[in-house]
Amino acid sequence: MLAEIITIGDEILIGQIIDTNSAYISKELNRIGVKVYQITSVQDDQHHILQAFEDAKKHADLVIVTGGLGPTKDDITKQTFCDFFNDTLIEDQSVIENVKQLFKKHQLNKPLPANFQQAMVPSKATILMNLYGTAPGMWMERDDVVFVSLPGVPYEMKHLLQDEVLPRIIMRFNRPHIYHKTLLTYGLGESAIAERIADWENGLPENIKLAYLPSLGKVRLRLSSSSNDESVLMESIDSRMEVLSEILSDIAIGYEDETSIIDRIAHILNQKKQTLSLAESCTGGAIVQQITAEAGASSFFIGSIIPYKTELKTKILGVPASLIEEFSVVSIQVAESMAINCCKLFSTDYAIATTGIAGPTKGDGVDEVGTVCIAIASPTGVVSEKFNFGNDRYRVIEKTINKVFEMFLKEISKN
């Protein structure tokens, strides 16, 4: 079966926000065997939305619409649903009750307005109660095509999708199994990988698709297929992925979703009961932010220092001023001293240090923009490397992060 996602909002079409809802919905639909045929973003314009509904209806069995459900005047999704389904808005008592409960929970001591807009819903709609916001979701059908309307606020959309929409889709539609598996590799380019795996790739059957997803310093390789027989499907992809992992064993770090490179690092450090601290200069907290973004980091991650100003490398981290003087602040020597002293300061088994010039200007150093030194201190010593990652600030930081995780995973996998 096929689905289409329609996201409504001028803010998307003028580039004011990035639409993250579609990716989330697509992933979740895929997980239950629903293939997304197309994602369409349209304006807050009734005529345009109706046209998108008609187009989607031609090829999709399920249309998921997000956005345009707010309490303010620019939100027109509900009225458009009425037009499309030849329906009218009526007041729904259960929505009023739900909003009263919400207000109570958040200790908002105010009465609902007399003509409370959020309680007006199309009379034919099945209401999907929103426990985290005032706008309810809706489920409506026409000519065997299901249309679902969800709020655009990601948090509310996700809860409604998980609690109300996915269970209804599973009941309502027969779906095949869809299976993707993605191998994560660090340190080799797309073309070089393609050359190395050419024989393997040529041996893939028609119904299994390979995709290359390159980004700064890493390439993801995805196999995808679908079938009604789940075990045959998984066996067919898993066995081919095993061969691929073998061919690329020096650059592959594991499968995506099952693992991220931070998961791999966490797993190894937890097994060894070892700990990590960071001293980030040029990356300015971008590494620690990725490590602490996921729950559970506190089992191995102890703490971090960001000595943005050069003097702090001496004052707090104890890097000898003479070392900075002699080799410059962006040097292997300074990076190694930062890493070793970071281990001591935080009493950790490992420490990662970065120092570099992310750009666009040289700052207080003498080194070229894009120069980055990475050092890793471990119980057995210290390793380090110097790079030039080009002259784009964002790319310098991203490449440094990917290289840090690649080097660190290699380091802790050694022993």
Added chain:
Amino acid sequence: MLAEIITIGDEILIGQIIDTNSAYISKELNRIGVKVYQITSVQDDQHHILQAFEDAKKHADLVIVTGGLGPTKDDITKQTFCDFFNDTLIEDQSVIENVKQLFKKHQLNKPLPANFQQAMVPSKATILMNLYGTAPGMWMERDDVVFVSLPGVPYEMKHLLQDEVLPRIIMRFNRPHIYHKTLLTYGLGESAIAERIADWENGLPENIKLAYLPSLGKVRLRLSSSSNDESVLMESIDSRMEVLSEILSDIAIGYEDETSIIDRIAHILNQKKQTLSLAESCTGGAIVQQITAEAGASSFFIGSIIPYKTELKTKILGVPASLIEEFSVVSIQVAESMAINCCKLFSTDYAIATTGIAGPTKGDGVDEVGTVCIAIASPTGVVSEKFNFGNDRYRVIEKTINKVFEMFLKEISKN
């Protein structure tokens, strides 16, 4: 004139990546007066791409296509262009030369393969040379509709758009002026704002659109319009925005694009020649990462410590263990001590401290998930506040960040 953006790639439709290219392209097109009618994401499937081209041609004067230009087998955009334009692929010497230069620049000492796929381009295409990657862009026309193909790698796409595509669009099309202005507000909800500005909103003329863009702890209010007369257009929106800023003066921090809350903070601190350091516990580097993501942070931002483990708050920051014992690690008292000691450690005028339980588990504290204390130390003392931001890790961190910036801007605006 109207444009459509078509992004090609199964990775988008299975939710493996978030499409950020469309937002960038939309914003840049708007800037030069091109309105984006629709954004469509389609699969790596020739039939589907052709269908999307035909549909786009019905309402757009310009169609910008990204993705599917890589050197590997899953990339089919060029062949699809040939089918759509009834054309064939030929080898282009200038592309070969460009790639040789690129290899030389990156000291890649390898010969190009005999049938070098990236040099094959539709014979009728105007080649847009990609100075940052091997896949060239293409510009083709049919029935007065321009089709542009760009690589999906954001960095390469952005350079080609800026250097090759936008200048050609400006030459080729007559465009009106489009103008958006967005007011940033912190600390009040969407409905409450709508009530306060109802009279002002009702007085807006037909051709000026107001949009509300709420997210955790902040709401953006955007006015949009277009006209052939730029000065009338800008005056008409600017004057209304000034009135709105007045009405919302207690919660508005400035206009987006002209300023972010971090820009405002940087501006004030630079003017006063004052400095900032951070002690982030529960936010784990998310605040420092936002501050250092933009160039120029080093003019006011000195450094940061992330004492993730409780002991470090005592060991490195000097928070008395007795204070943690008496009031718990997530307390106003501990947050204030962290902030005051952070100022001393980094020798800064201001320090911001966060301590809290982001969840999903309570960690080593006794406090409820979602409890967060924020303290700001300044030359004149310390302010602090305790919050509960709910039980979703991501939202707790985001709400804390927004609240930190809101409180800190208020603090430095005082004197």
